[in-house]
Structures are given as C-alpha cells and as structure tokens.
Amino acid sequence: MPKAPRGRLALYLDLIRWDRPAGWLLLLWPTLAALWMAAGGFPGWHLLVVFTLGTILMRSAGCCVNDVADRDFDRHVKRTAQRPITSGAVSPREALWLGAALALAAFCLVLTTNRPTVLWSFAALAIALIYPFAKRIVSVPQAVLGVAFSFGIPMAFSAVQGAVPAVAWVLLAGNLFWVLAYDTEYAMVDRDDDLRIGMKTSAITFGRADVGIVMACYALFIAIWAVVGLRVAGLGWLYGLGLAAAAAQAVWHWQMIRGRTREGCFRAFRLNHWLGFAVFAGVAADYALR
Template identity: 75%
Template sequence: MSKQRGWAPYLDLIRWNRPAGWLLLLWPTLGALWFAADGWPGWHLVVVFTLGTFLMRSAGCCVNDVADRDFDRHVKRTAQRPVTSGAMSVKEALALGAVLALLAFGLVLTTNRVTVLWSFVALAITLVYPFAKRFVSIPQAVLGIAFSFGIPMAFAAVQSNVPVFAAWLLAGNLFWVLAYDTEYAMVDRDDDLKIGMKTSAITFGRFDVAAVMLSYAIFLAVWTWAGASRSLGVLFFVGIAIAAGQAIWHWRLIRERTRDGCFKAFRLNHWLGFTVFVGVVAGYAIR
C-alpha cells in the first residue's frame, strides 16, 4: 500500500462511509436468527452474524468493483470508484476481498458443520452475482438470493438444519431486495442503457414503479405470515404496519422516477428492514 494514498481507497472500496449497504443484509439475517432460536439467539451468534455480514458484504464490493470496472467508468455515480479510477489495482482489490472473506470464514468456523457447508454456497453466489448483470434480464433476483443467504445460514447455526420455513423467509426477502435494488437501478437507467447493462429497471420499463411496490407487498406479506405463524404479538404487527408506511413513502419518492428521489428511497430502505427486525424482536419479547 502506498503511503501517499493511505487507507482511503481501501475504505472507499468497501463503502466504509456508506453503512446502509451492509445494514440491508444485517436486518433480515438477525430477524432469521430470532425466528430460528424462537427468541434471543445468544451473544455468540449475534456477534458472528453481525461481523460476518459486514465482512462478506465488503468482500462482495471488492469483487463487484473489479468485475464492473470497465462499465463503471461510463456511469456518473460510479466513475470514481477506486478500481475504476486507478486509485487501486485489480490485484489489491481482490487481495483485500480474499482477506475479508477468510475473516468471515473464521467466524463461521465457530458455529457448526452445517453452517460451514452453507457458507461455501453463499461464497459461490457472491462471486457469481457481479457477472449476472451481463446475462440475466433481472440480475436483482440473483442479488436477492445473495443478500438473503444469511437467512438459511442463521437457521443452520441455530438448528443445524434449514427448514422450509427458512426458504419462505428467503423468498420473501428476495422480493425486498428486488424492490430496493430496482430503485437503485432506476438511478442509473440512462447510463446502463448506453453501455448495454441488464437491470430490472430496464426490463420492467414503464412498469418499474408498479414492480417495486408489488415486491414490497410480497416481502411484507411473507414476513407477516411468518410472524403470525409463530404467534408473535401486537408489537410485531405494529412494526409491519410502520414498514408498510415507509414503503408507501418510497412510492412517493420514486413515482416521478427522478434520480434524487429513487436514490433517496434506496438509501432509506435499511430503516424499513430495521423496523421489521424490531417488530420481530418486540413480538418475541412480549409473547
């Protein structure tokens, strides 16, 4: 590492100053931990999955920026990313990503064999996603699987197996990812059309806003069913209602399809996820 550069490019690469990204992964993962444990899962697993989520999301950013470096220079919002701008080499970015992934794997090793096995699947999906944007019309669906994989791993860590209930939570969360990453894609739609990138915002076309809102509705419906099936109390449903209110607010932000409005809606999604998570915790607390 050059002394002249310092740590700035490395911190920028992992989006250190933009925590909203890894919080989008954290809240459904922790929610799944509570469901899997039928309440408080213990400090060990909370710490493992919190740190692991941050590390793996950061590693994913390293891989993504390397894969997209030739595309990012043509997009206003991403042209100054470290690898694209030349502030960091491809080898440096991949080396950092490998170190972060190994640290996350070290945390997984403190759980059990089933979780370790699932972690390899999670890593594979993390590596595949950056290239999906070249071939898949709705790559956000692939991202939805990648960003939801903390859910089956949480169940594996608590129960040493992954029940069908976890699959339902993952499927529901996938639609939340589709909602907020479509908002994100709406910001860059003009640039993506010029460079031939495939995104859900382009695929949905004039139905993009409707697709976002339908995805929010499916996510909230599935997680509402999940909480009801576990007899969570009124506070859980209050959390769901507040999250639904936030989704309606996001509709107001994206309905005109302005860059600022769509980007603001995307950035605020971690609060929607946090609200659902708090509802799960509160529901178990008073059950």
C-alpha cells in the same frame, strides 16, 4: 492546488463503502430477524457477533469483487466513475486480495458455529461471486442479488437449529422480493447510463412498469413475512406493528420514486435499511415481551 494523494487505508475504506453502512444494514436486518425467529428469542452473544461481523465482512468483500468485475462499466456511469478501482487508485489485483482477506475473516467466524453452517457458507460465497457477472447475462440480475443478500436467513437457522427448515426458505423468498424492490430503485438511478453501455438491470427490463413492480415486490415481502411471523412463528401485535411501519415506509418510497428522478430513487434506496429495521425491531420486541 492538486489534491494530496490518499492513503491506502482511506482508499480501502472507500472501496468497501465504509462510509455508506446502508449496504450492509440491508443484509443485516433480515439475517438478525431470522436468527431471532430460529432461536425463539435472543440467540446469544456468540451468534449475534458472528452474524453481525460476518455480514459486514462479506458485504465488504462483495464490494471488492463487484468493483473489479464492473470496472469497465463503472467509468461510463456518473455515480461510479470515481470509485478507487475505476479511477486507478487501487489495482484489480489489490482489490481481490483485500476481498479474499475479508472473506477469509468471515469464514473464520463461521467456523465457530457448526458443520452444516460451514457447508452452507460455501453456497453463500458461490452466489456472491456469481452476482457481479449476472448483469451481463440475466435480464433481472437483481433476482440473483436477492438470493445472495438473503442467504444469511437459512444460515441463521442452520447455526441455531443445525438444519434449514422449510420456513427459512419461505422467508428467503419473501426477502428476495424486498431486494428486488430496493435494488430496482437503485437501478432506476443509473438507467440512462446502463442503457448506453448495454448493462442489464431490472429497471430497464421492467420499463414503465418499474414503479408498479417495485410496489408489488414490497407488498409480497411484507405479506410473506407477515404469514410466517404471525401464523408460523406465533408472533403478536408488536411484530404486526413493525410490519405496519415497514408498509408505511413502502408507501413513502412510492412518493419518492414515482417521478423516476435520480435523486428520489437514490434517496429511496438509501433509506430502505429503516424498512428492514422496522421488521427486525418488531421481531425482537415481540420476543422480548414474552
């Protein structure tokens, strides 16, 4: 028997990857870690709600824009061929309207903070809109994604302190290396399809050095966040424990990706949010102990 047509809500939830929260968790943990560092501890319920909901909304809006931009590529990739836009279940125009509504809801949340953060939100939106098209031009588009996925860090400092100090940009740079690591794992899943259709990704650019570069990126992320957290923010042993847990997970990911199998690389990508959670948990626990 033919499958019954899916309702619009179900299609929209599929479009924004509602059943795959790992995507927005990858954005949320470094943003919350920065929020705690900026506030010197718990930042208050208002900012916690704003940045948590804002992260979910903006990631969902980004999925809409990304799938519209990639619809001609996605139909040639095994993993993405049945996405709502690619399959024709949702029109590009419909997806863009949904993305605009989600972005507007996120902007309304930002309006409850302060003027500098509102202004920074326009830069964040611009970078998010640029990324889907970077894959046609930049040989390592994951670097653009790294900036987009890390922009919650300076915005968190701005919301708490009314300005973005140099340390926020250092944390952003460190987080960019983490994004390069996990999104290269993601790109390794689709490497064969991307080579065939002419897509540019870090997995293709790095070639056989991909696993080594991924591990170097993990190391740089942990090292930069260790220096900032331990030396600048004055965090202690609980934060160090969180970083150690993150490092242990990075080694585990090496075990999963070294064979370059689709299953191993995709599993490593999907589990990366636990690595980010370990770092955030270390930050929150260390401040709570004071």
